[in-house]
Structure formats: structure tokens, C-alpha cells
Amino acid sequence: MTTYDADGITLEKVRDYVWEIPQEGGMNAPARVLASEALLEEIEQDKTLQQLKNSAHLPGVRKHAICMPDGHQGYGFPVGGVAGIDAEDGCISPGAVGYDVNCGVRMMTTNLSYDDVQGREEELVNNLFENIPSGLGGGGVVETGMDTIEAILERGMDWALEAGWAVEDDLAHCEDEGFRPEADADKVSKKAKDRGKNQVGSLGSGNHFLEVQRVTDVYREDVADSFGLEPDQIVVLIHCGSRGLGHQVCTDYLREIEQAHQGMLNQLPDKELAAAPAGSQLAEDYYGAMCAAINYAWVNRQLIMHRTRQVFERVFDQSWQEMEMDLLYDVAHNIAKKEVHTVEGGEERELFVHRKGATRAFPAGREEVPPAYNDVGQPIIIPGSMGAGSYVLRGGENSLAETFGSTAHGAGRLMSRTQAKNEYWGEDVRDELREQNQIYVKANSGATVAEEAPGVYKDVDEVVRVSDALGIGDKVARTFPVCNIKG
Amino acid sequence: MSFDLREHTADVAVEATGPDLDAAFAAVADGLAAAMCEDVPDDGERFSLSVSAESREALLFDYLDELIYERDVRGVLPVDNEATVSRDGDEWTCEATARGVPLDAITAREIKAVTYSEMDLAETDEGWHAYVVFDV
Numbered sequence: 001m002t003t004y005d006a007d008g009i010t011l012e013k014v015r016d017y018v019w020e021i022p023q024e025g026g027m028n029a030p031a032r033v034l035a036s037e038a039l040l041e042e043i044e045q046d047k048t049l050q051q052l053k054n055s056a057h058l059p060g061v062r063k064h065a066i067c068m069p070d071g072h073q074g075y076g077f078p079v080g081g082v083a084g085i086d087a088e089d090g091c092i093s094p095g096a097v098g099y100d101v102n103c104g105v106r107m108m109t110t111n112l113s114y115d116d117v118q119g120r121e122e123e124l125v126n127n128l129f130e131n132i133p134s135g136l137g138g139g140g141v142v143e144t145g146m147d148t149i150e151a152i153l154e155r156g157m158d159w160a161l162e163a164g165w166a167v168e169d170d171l172a173h174c175e176d177e178g179f180r181p182e183a184d185a186d187k188v189s190k191k192a193k194d195r196g197k198n199q200v201g202s203l204g205s206g207n208h209f210l211e212v213q214r215v216t217d218v219y220r221e222d223v224a225d226s227f228g229l230e231p232d233q234i235v236v237l238i239h240c241g242s243r244g245l246g247h248q249v250c251t252d253y254l255r256e257i258e259q260a261h262q263g264m265l266n267q268l269p270d271k272e273l274a275a276a277p278a279g280s281q282l283a284e285d286y287y288g289a290m291c292a293a294i295n296y297a298w299v300n301r302q303l304i305m306h307r308t309r310q311v312f313e314r315v316f317d318q319s320w321q322e323m324e325m326d327l328l329y330d331v332a333h334n335i336a337k338k339e340v341h342t343v344e345g346g347e348e349r350e351l352f353v354h355r356k357g358a359t360r361a362f363p364a365g366r367e368e369v370p371p372a373y374n375d376v377g378q379p380i381i382i383p384g385s386m387g388a389g390s391y392v393l394r395g396g397e398n399s400l401a402e403t404f405g406s407t408a409h410g411a412g413r414l415m416s417r418t419q420a421k422n423e424y425w426g427e428d429v430r431d432e433l434r435e436q437n438q439i440y441v442k443a444n445s446g447a448t449v450a451e452e453a454p455g456v457y458k459d460v461d462e463v464v465r466v467s468d469a470l471g472i473g474d475k476v477a478r479t480f481p482v483c484n485i486k487g
Numbered sequence: 488m489s490f491d492l493r494e495h496t497a498d499v500a501v502e503a504t505g506p507d508l509d510a511a512f513a514a515v516a517d518g519l520a521a522a523m524c525e526d527v528p529d530d531g532e533r534f535s536l537s538v539s540a541e542s543r544e545a546l547l548f549d550y551l552d553e554l555i556y557e558r559d560v561r562g563v564l565p566v567d568n569e570a571t572v573s574r575d576g577d578e579w580t581c582e583a584t585a586r587g588v589p590l591d592a593i594t595a596r597e598i599k600a601v602t603y604s605e606m607d608l609a610e611t612d613e614g615w616h617a618y619v620v621f622d623v
Contacts, residue, residue, distance in 0.1 A: 046496045073496040075604030075620050099600040099622045136523065136597045137562050137590025195559040205597040206623045244559045247600045247622070251552050254603070259541065271603040416494040417623065445594045447525065487597065 004037070006044035009053065017466050018402075020064070021049070026267060027056040031065045034403070036466050039069050042414055042458055046073035048080075054269045055083055060090015060278065062343040062351060066403055068358050069466040070412030070458060074098070076272025079357035080412060084404040085278075087338055087350040091264065092283045093275035094257065094290070096354040098334035099250040101290055102297035103208075103241030105359075105381040105409075106174070106330035107392065108305055109227075110323050112234040112316070114214040117482060120315065124212060125440040125483040127311045132210060132304055134203040135444035135487035141201025141303040149193045149245075149296075152200065153185035156295030160302045170302060173372060174330040175360065178298040182338075184288030188245070189252050192289075196245030196296060201303030205448055205487025208240040210304065211383075213390060213479035223394050223476045226376045227328055235479055236325075237390055238304050239383050241334065242297035249293045253286040278352070287336075287352075294335060301330060328392075329379035333359045333409040339368070341404050353404045361395040361407040361473045369395070380473050382464060384411050386441060387433055387454030389478045391464045398471035407473030408464070411457035424450040443486045452486065490518035495620060499598070500605070503617045508572045511608070511615035512547060512581060516554055516568035522621060524588075524595040527566050531588040534561065539580045544608050546572065546579040547617065551601040554585065563587030564595055598623060 002013035011019040011033060019040065021031040031052045035043055043049065048071050055077045056065040062084045071080030076095040085091055117124065133139050144152070151159045157178025160166040171177045203210060215233045218224045229235070242249075257274045258265060260282055265274050276283035305327065309320035316323060336354045343349045362369050364377045373379060377395035384390045388411065399405045415423070426446025433439040433454075443449050467473040488505035501518030505511035520527070538553050540546040554565045565585035573580050599622040607618040 048496075075498060075602035075622060079497055095602075095604075099602075136558075136564075136595040191556055195556060199559075204599075206599070244555075244599075248556065251600050255545070255549070258545070258603075271606070274603075413497045416496055417499055418492055418494050445596055448596055451596075 004040060006049055009049045017470050021053055027053060028059060029056050029061045029064050031056045033067045034466065034470060035069045036462060039458065039462060039466065043067065043071055048073050048078045051076065051078040052081060054273060055081055055096060057268050058083060058085055058091055058093060058096065058273060058275055059264065060086035062086055062349065068408040069463045070408040070410055072412045074356065076270045077356050080408065081356050082358045082403055082406045083354045084341055084351040085354060087278050087352050090278050090352065091275035092278065092286060092336055092352045093273055093354065094250045094253045094286060095272040095274060096356055097250065097290060097336045098356045099247040100241035100334050101246035101249060101293035102332045103334040104297060104301065104330060104332040105237060105239045105383055106301050106305065107328040107381045108236040108325055109229065109328050110234045110325050112323055113232045114234060117234055121440040121483050124315050125442045125485060127315055128210060128308065128483065129442040129485045131311050132203060132307055132485060133201060134485060135205050138202055140199045141307050144197055144200055146193060149196055150185045152296055152299045153188055153292035154183055155179060156298050157302055160299050165306045166302050170327045172370060173327040174298060175332055178302065180291035180294045182288060183292040183295050185292050187285045187289035188249055188292050192245045192248035192252065195248050196243060199243040201300060201307065202243060203240045203304065203487055204243055207452055209484055209486040210308065211237045211481050212483040213237055213481050215477055216389065216480045217478040219475045219477065223376050226373065227379055227392060227476060229392060229477045236308055237381065237383055238301050240301060240304065242293045243300060245296050246293040249289045253289065257282055290336065294332065298330065329381065331359050331381055333357055341400065351404065355406055357409050358406045359409045360405055361399040362405045363395040363397050363399060380407060382408060382410060382460065384460035385454040385457040386439065386452060386481060386484050387437060388460050389480045391460065391475060392477045393464065393467060393473035394476050396471040396474045399473065402470060403472050407467045411460035411463060413456060414458050415456040417451045420451045420453055420456045421447060424453040426450040429453045439481045440483045448486055488514040490514045492518065492522055498620055498623045500618060500620045504614060506614040508615050509570050511617050512550060512570040512572055513568040515547065515617050515619055516551065516565065516570065519551060519554060519598060519621065520564055520566045523598055524564055524593050527564065527588055528592060530592065531563060531586045533584050533586050535584045537580065537582050539578055541577060543579055544606060546581050547608055548601055548603060550581045550583060551619065555598065555600065561587055562590050564590060564593060
């Protein structure tokens with residue numbers, strides 16, 4: 001048997017790109033890493049593998065805890081981690097969802113070509129930067145009162161539709177139509193709502209961004225056609241989450257669960273994995289609050305997209321409908337959802353599928369995939385770094401068997417933020433991107449540009465290659481940045 | 488009291504020390520501010536806050552969470568932190584103040600939340616040592 005020794009943790013090769021850490025000690029299941037050897041060499045550099053082993057300690061984890069090809073160290077649960085945990089005799093863990101509930105990505109297509117935008121990048125990037133709130137304390141597209149926050153939490157994109165920030169077609173092209181019915185605004189603390197009030201429609205900072213991109217490659221023409229993608233076309237990618245509201249929901253429940261379920265916590269190797277037993281009041285309350293934060297994040301991205309349409313209208317002097325600025329899809333990558341999957345012994349079980357830094361990747365035919373894509377599989381949007389391409393994939397046939405219907409969510413970080421700031425200077429990165437790659441970047445902070453420099457990320461091409469080879473997310477198209485704004 | 492920002496692949500960690508618990512708490516809070524902004528002006532009004540929790544570690548967590556909450560709600564970066572930690576039976580309390588620098592006057596990056604991951608709060612020969620990972 002081929003093995004890979006990673007500083008005290010031995011991985012056994014199951015087959016190409018599939019590595020297993022056998023169950024031992026307090027683990028309730030084995031753990032798997034889906035990676036090429038090149039990616040595994042990067043993954044073993046930090047605490048990813050230990051965190052993955054720790055996540056397999058969660059009670060009720062089924063089949064195996066999994067690390068996606070872009071996995072890296074997070075807090076408690078690794079980023080790029082997926083765990084299907086039994087919804088009847090398992091648990092739900094806020095730390096395994098992440099602070100930024102429904103951090104995610106959406107892509108909007110247009111009928112503009114790269115030719116239409118060339119020469120106007122500067123005007124476009126400046127307009128986007130001025131009109132789309134970003135950074136710390138930058139406010140939101142709308143300022144809301146408590147009643148509005150409650151409505152957003154309860155109704156998600158349906159609220160945006162009624163308030164004139166969305167059209168019916170946007171809802172039809174969003175995961176879950178932009179609405180989690182289990183959302184319960186009463187389970188979201190006043191503290192969380194206070195933080196969310198002035199941030200509806202804002203990017204935030206860190207690795208969040210809005211990017212105008214051009215399609216450079218199409219790999220599966222039939223699927224690209226269904227997605228409305230063709231070479232040279234301009235698209236817009238938006239990456240952000242549920243802002244302070246979601247962060248507070250996670251924090252609140254982490255603390256409540258820590259106090260109420262100390263017994264379960266004592267079995268776990270990391271306090272950040274604190275989990276509420278399935279069926280407990282706190283499990284139900286957290287699920288309701290998390291679903292409400294999911295709704296908030298969808299509205300957040302919707303408002304940013306709507307504002308982007310207005311900016312394009314001004315810059316290109318056409319209506320957004322004329323430019324066919326339609327939502328391709330919106331995917332969450334920090335989420336726990338009740339889904340039914342086949343587990344050990346062929347049994348069908350309802351699970352809380354925790355995806356932290358991982359994207360749902362359902363293939364054609366799965367009922368949750370919206371009618372628009374049910375024949376081809378759900379679109380998956382994988383953002384790369386500022387200087388690298390992003391990818392559009394579709395849910396692969398093998399995803400249900402391998403990963404509870406999941407794949408990677410991005411390039412995955414390689415270098416710490418502190419090291420990045422020592423190695424890069426924001427202005428140099430920006431100038432180089434413009435001169436060498438014709439990418440126009442505008443950010444609040446030069447430090448953010450340095451921290452997010454292309455060199456701090458793994459090779460997104462390799463991440464996507466592995467996803468495609470495993471058949472969990474199939475390559476459809478590649479895009480390349482034109483303009484990028486960030487906090 | 489002092490702090491350093493430590494390497495972490497995706498997030499940021501603050502390592503701090505202080506001769507006593509009060510100083511160590513305030514040093515972590517100053518580290519949190521430094522992780523958000525490198526160049527802080529002298530203005531801003533001081534404000535106070537108070538948190539209680541069931542243990543020393545939980546109190547540090549809740550104190551830092553409260554600072555992040557105040558940042559978003561007041562629209563200020565809490566700097567020059569001062570903290571007083573006390574214990575009454577099973578209840579630990581932190582009475583603190585900070586100078587709130589208006590966010591619109593600075594360029595700052597967002598720290599999303601405090602985490603328990605790898606948290607350390609321990610007494611040493613020189614006083615107290617703390618290590619906290621924040622989600623960026």
C-alpha cells in the first residue's frame with residue numbers, strides 16, 4: 001500500500017487523489033484528503049491534517065470527514081472541510097460552519113464582450129469602488145431598521161424581490177431560490193441584528209471582492225451553453241457573506257453550546273468544535289438562526305449585484321436588461337444543511353452536511369438543483385486569486401458518493417497574512433497586475449492587496465484539475481480578471 | 488505588557504504577555520486593533536464596557552467579542568485598551584475602557600470574530616501569557 005507520511009500523520013492512498021487517515025483514538029470515522037501529491041505537500045505544511053482528524057471526533061460523523069483539494073488550516077475545523085453528521089444521533093457544530101455563515105459566491109453573466117470593456121476599465125473600476133460599500137465601517141447599500149432586518153432574515157431573496165432589489169429570475173437562479181424556510185429570526189440575538197443593520201449590501205474586507213471577468217476558456221460546450229457562457233464574454237463575480245450578523249450568530253451559539261453541552265465538548269479535541277447534540281433545543285435554535293443568517297447573506301450579495309447593474313448602466317449607457325445581466329448562480333460555501341445521503345451500508349440518512357470552505361456540487365437529477373440546471377448539474381463557481389483565473393464547474397456524477405455532493409471553494413491560502421505583508425507591497429502588486437495582466441485593482445487598503453497577492457494562494461488550476469479528475473466537480477469554463485474591487 | 492501578531496495560514500493570531508491578567512487582557516485587545524489597522528491617529532472618545540463569564544478563558548473570549556461588537560455598532564476601532572479582571576466565585580468579570588477611533592478616519596481591515604482555536608491563557612514566571620486566533 002502506498003502511504004504518505006506527513007509529520008506524524010500517515011495517509012494511506014485509496015486510489016488516485018484519494019488519501020485516508022485511518023480511524024483511531026477518539027475519531028468516530030476515518031478522514032479523507034482529496035488531493036494530488038503536489039497539493040498534499042502544501043496541505044501538510046500547516047495544521048490542516050490535525051484539524052481534519054479532530055473534526056472526525058464529532059459524534060455522528062458518517063462515512064468519513066473530508067478535506068477538499070484546496071484545504072488549509074482554519075480554526076477548529078479546517079477550511080475546505082466537509083462532514084456529513086447524522087441529524088438524528090449526531091450533532092451540529094457552529095465552528096464547523098464558520099463565522100461567516102453563507103460566505104459564498106455568485107456570478108452574473110452579461111452580453112458584453114471584452115472588446116466592449118477594454119479602454120474603459122479604469123472608469124468601471126472607479127465607479128464600482130465608489131458605489132459598492134466595502135471595507136470596515138463602509139456602511140451598506142441600504143440602511144435598515146429592525147423590522148427590515150427581521151424580514152430579510154425570515155424571507156431572504158423574497159424580501160429583496162418585494163423591495164425592488166431583485167427580479168423573479170434572480171431567485172430562480174440562486175441556491176434554494178435564495179430562501180431557507182427553516183430560518184427563525186427570533187433565534188438571532190439583538191446583538192447580531194444590531195451589527196447587521198447598517199451592513200446590508202456590503203463586501204467587507206479580507207478575501208472578499210467583486211470582480212469583472214472575461215471568459216477565456218470553455219471546456220464543456222454543451223454545459224457552458226446551458227449556463228449562458230461563451231469565450232470573451234464579460235461576467236461579474238461577487239464573493240462575500242453574512243457580515244457582522246453572521247459572525248455574531250456563530251459566536252453566540254458557540255458560547256451557548258459550550259455552556260450547555262460541556263459533556264460533548266469534553267470528548268472533542270478542540271473547543272472551537274463545540275457541538276449541540278441533534279434533537280437538542282440548542283441544535284434547533286442554532287439551525288434556525290444559521291438559516292436566517294444564510295438568508296441575510298443572499299440578500300447581501302443580491303443588493304451588491306443590483307448596485308453593480310446600476311453601475312454598468314451608467315458606464316455603458318444601456319439598461320441592465322439590454323446588457324442581459326442575469327444571475328448565473330449563487331453558491332454558499334460556509335453552511336450546514338439537512339440533506340439526505342447514502343451512508344455506510346447503503347443506508348439513506350438525513351445528515352447535517354457541514355461545508356466550511358466547500359461548495360455544494362450536486363449532479364444533474366438531484367432534486368435540490370433548480371429546474372434551470374436540473375439536466376446538466378448545478379453550477380459551481382470557484383474564485384481564484386486576483387491574478388489567476390476563476391472557474392465555473394458543474395456538479396459531478398461522483399460527488400454524492402465521494403463528498404456528500406461537495407467540491408472545493410477556491411484556490412486555498414498558502415501563505416500567512418503576516419508573511420504576505422513582508423513579501424509584497426500593495427502598490428507594487430497593483431501596478432504589476434495592471435502592467436503585466438491588464439487587471440485593474442482598487443482597494444481601501446494597500447495591506448489588503450498585499451495579503452491577497454496572487455502568490456499567497458495555491459494553484460487554482462491544480463485544485464480544479466483534481467476536482468475534475470475525481471468527477472466531483474467538472475470543469476466547464478475559466479474566467480480571468482478584468483477589474484477587481486476589495487475592502 | 489506587549490503583543491505580537493503571529494503567523495496563521497488564513498487568519499491572524501495575537502500572542503500577548505503582561506505582568507498580570509489585566510495587562511494581558513488589554514494587550515490582546517491592542518493586538519486585535521493592530522491586526523485591523525497599522526496607522527492609528529490620536530483622536531476618539533473613550534468608552535467603557537463590562538462583560539461577565541463563567542471562566543477566565545471564556546471571559547477573554549467574551550471581552551474580545553464585545554470589542555468587535557462595539558466596533559461595528561459604534562463605528563469605531565477600539566485602541567489603547569485598559570482592562571480590570573475580577574472574580575466572584577464562579578463569575579469572572581472584566582471592566583474595560585477603550586479609545587474609539589472613528590472608522591471613517593482610518594483605513595482598517597476587518598477581523599470577523601474571536602475564536603477558541605488554539606487559545607492559551609496561562610500564568611508564567613513573568614505574569615500571564617495569552618494566544619488567540621481571530622477569524623479574518
